[in-house]
Amino acid sequence: MKIKTICAWCGELISERYCPETKNYQVLAKNGEMVSHGLCPACRLAIEAKYGLNKNRGSEDV
Incomplete structure (x- = not known):
């Protein structure tokens, strides 16, 4: 799968992996593939910039 x-x-x-099939994989998969969602590095940076997130990353003053 x-x-x-x-x-x-x-x-x-973002990524693609092969995993062992489970007894319920057909319920979760479409055409033998399961899809999960996340954020790619470019979108993560764009979201951080848009909403002002992680401005103090690495700062000990936080």
Whole structure:
């Protein structure tokens, strides 16, 4: 069974792995593939910039 992780914002393929099939994989998979969502590095940076997140990353003053 193949598991794909796709960016929830832009649709870019983040990763693709093969995993052992479980007894319930057919319920969760479509055409033998399962899809999960995350954020690609470019969208993560864009979201951080847009909403002002992680401005103090690495700072001990936080």
